[in-house]
Amino acid sequence: MNNFNPADKIQDLQYFGEFGGVNPSISDSSTYTFLSAKTMFDTFEGNAEGCYLYSRHSSPSNLYLDKALAAMEGTETANVSASGMGAITPTILQLCGQGDHVVSSRTIYGGTYAFLKNFAPRFGVATTFVDITKLDIVEAAITPNTKVLYCETVSNPLLEVADIASLAKIAKKHNIKLVVDNTFSPLSVSPAKLGADIVIHSLTKYINGSSDTVGGVTCASQEFINDLKNVNSGASMLLGPTMDSLRSASVMKNLRTLHIRMKQHSHNAMYLANKFEADGIKTVYPGLASHPSHEVYKNMINPEYGFGGMMTIDVGSLDKANALMELMQERNLGYLAVSLGFYKTLFSAPGTSTSSEIPLEEQAEMGLTDGLIRFSIGLDNDIERTYQSMNACMKELGILQLENA
Numbered sequence: 280m281n282n283f284n285p286a287d288k289i290q291d292l293q294y295f296g297e298f299g300g301v302n303p304s305i306s307d308s309s310t311y312t313f314l315s316a317k318t319m320f321d322t323f324e325g326n327a328e329g330c331y332l333y334s335r336h337s338s339p340s341n342l343y344l345d346k347a348l349a350a351m352e353g354t355e356t357a358n359v360s361a362s363g364m365g366a367i368t369p370t371i372l373q374l375c376g377q378g379d380h381v382v383s384s385r386t387i388y389g390g391t392y393a394f395l396k397n398f399a400p401r402f403g404v405a406t407t408f409v410d411i412t413k414l415d416i417v418e419a420a421i422t423p424n425t426k427v428l429y430c431e432t433v434s435n436p437l438l439e440v441a442d443i444a445s446l447a448k449i450a451k452k453h454n455i456k457l458v459v460d461n462t463f464s465p466l467s468v469s470p471a472k473l474g475a476d477i478v479i480h481s482l483t484k485y486i487n488g489s490s491d492t493v494g495g496v497t498c499a500s501q502e503f504i505n506d507l508k509n510v511n512s513g514a515s516m517l518l519g520p521t522m523d524s525l526r527s528a529s530v531m532k533n534l535r536t537l538h539i540r541m542k543q544h545s546h547n548a549m550y551l552a553n554k555f556e557a558d559g560i561k562t563v564y565p566g567l568a569s570h571p572s573h574e575v576y577k578n579m580i581n582p583e584y585g586f587g588g589m590m591t592i593d594v595g596s597l598d599k600a601n602a603l604m605e606l607m608q609e610r611n612l613g614y615l616a617v618s619l620g621f622y623k624t625l626f627s628a629p630g631t632s633t634s635s636e637i638p639l640e641e642q643a644e645m646g647l648t649d650g651l652i653r654f655s656i657g658l659d660n661d662i663e664r665t666y667q668s669m670n671a672c673m674k675e676l677g678i679l680q681l682e683n684a
């Protein structure tokens with residue numbers, strides 16, 4: 280893994296536009312002509328390399344982005360989709376059918392949790408939710424019907440870290456697929472290089488980075504992506520969560536600056552996490568030595584991209600969390616908004632927003648407390664200045680005592 284650098288893989292892609300443009304041309308068509316009826320038939324059968332049929336299946340613009348994201352994750356190929364959920368749900372439905380079983384981390388994005396808990400059972404797919412950091416518990420949950428082991432590299436919102444290499448060993452032993460959502464840690468972690476079978480992203484977040492679209496991707500083997508796109512039985516082809524070509528072209532351009540952005544997000548988050556912790560605020564950030572999985576994460580990351588831009592603090596109560604977020608927004612330190620990976624800082628209280636699908640008693644059990652604020656730290660040029668302003672907000676609201684200067 281040490282000599283795999285995902286940013287180099289992105290840099291090395293050379294795409295020319297149709298008229299010699301420096302960006303690839305956008306394929307602004309939903310359907311494609313054939314000069315012979317025989318080629319159309321062959322394309323339907325999947326035997327006409329390089330021919331396009333209909334853009335729900337694939338389009339030249341989407342294939343450029345597929346190729347770039349596969350290069351970034353070190354997988355054979357990829358399939359972009361209209362949203363992260365549009366990547367996650369077909370992937371799971373492709374791997375699992377009636378009577379099958381999933382073992383999933385219990386601290387995952389609320390939408391994925393709701394899909395596995397409430398929706399997948401309608402198709403006869405059951406899920407056992409486990410503490411993904413306890414490898415013996417993970418393995419014990421696997422049954423003869425288990426097809427998928429599912430986790431997020433760094434979980435949403437509690438920032439638990441999955442030991443991907445160890446989970447991959449368990450998955451191989453039981454002949455099941457390890458599916459990893461790497462949305463929080465692009466470039467920093469390369470799950471496929473650690474043994475994951477399938478890597479998923481919500482492109483909505485860091486990869487696009489400008490909070491102007493939703494998007495997703497499944498990075499996997501050619502065989503699995505062919506299965507997803509199969510005209511007779513492919514979950515992506517038949518459920519139709521296709522990304523629009525115009526959007527994939529714009530995400531592609533943003534992907535080119537991801538390495539610079541990730542370094543700045545990580546630098547800023549590390550700075551603030553150190554400062555908040557020193558101020559006596561309960562701070563969770565994988566880059567802090569106090570994080571329970573700090574060592575696991577340290578051994579897993581491509582170090583130059585750091586520990587990412589996500590952190591949480593606990594200010595004691597929902598009222599205080601809400602007051603702090605409102606004041607920080609008023610002082611232009613970021614936006615009170617869900618999502619992540621934006622150039623400005625975003626903050627939200629996960630218990631009442633992105634994880635509200637998780638019942639209150641389960642939130643309590645997994646340590647998702649009322650006073651928790653999730654930060655997606657932005658690209659601020661002068662993070663010390665940001666810290667001083669945040670610190671002033673905390674003092675003004677009595678979250679920090681004045682003498683804790």
Ligand code: PLP
Nearest residue numbers: 362363364388435462481483494
């Ligand atoms: N995975 C993670 C870790 C997320 O945080 C999210 C959204 O917040 C998703 C998946 C879903 O992605 P999308 O909103 O693009 O469908």
